[in-house]
Amino acid sequence: MTETTLTYPDNREPSAFTQAELGWLPWLEPFPSDQLTERHWAGLVDPSRARSPYFLLLARDPDVLQARTKADKDIFYNTSNGLPRAERELAATAASRSNGCIYCASVHSRFATQYSKRGNDIQRLLDEGVDARVDPRWDAIVDASVALTATPLDFGDAQIEDLRKNGLGDLEIVDVINGAAFFNWANRLMLSLGEAAPSGKTSS
Secondary structure (H helix, E strand, O other): OOOOEOOOOOOOOOOOOOOOOOEEEEOEOOOOHHHOOHHHHHHHOOHHHHHOHHHHHHOOOHHHHHHHHHHHHHHHHOOOOOOOHHHHHHHHHHHHHHHOOHHHHHHHHHHHHHHHOOHHHHHHHHHHOOOOOOOHHHHHHHHHHHHHHHOHHHOOHHHHHHHHHOOOOHHHHHHHHHHHHHHHHHHHHHHHHEEEEOOOOOOO
């Protein structure tokens, strides 16, 4: 099967981290939405994701996409125990900011702001980077997420002790790890498959 590489010479990729909504343009052809089968719909999990070129691209392997999406939803939406949603999104934002994924950082910083009502603090993280200091609890979550993102083997007792010192229990620490680890992987996937675009700009 021959793959067509897509290019966007007129796209001006955003260069600043933002909470504004951005677009995303794939470098490979997404799966045609009019050819989605029952297996593809099961892989998407959420039918609304068929409007996204990113998820249509991943739908080329619907079984892997289904496992990926169910993991994503469990990590970020299953908040009956453990870390509040805002701090799960903070971990994802920190990983994305550290990895330089402007698109993912925009999505999850908006969620972090929505659930925490601390938009100025989230914007400081985007503007100043992961070394920005906000408050001890959030700093511990950011530092743990960044350590796991940069070199997973460097994440260990020091970060866990700092999280515990700032009030996180075992289930909350697991949620920090899950949120950061998932986006440590997801950022690399998104950065290798396409490019961010100004708000509302998507592939046709």
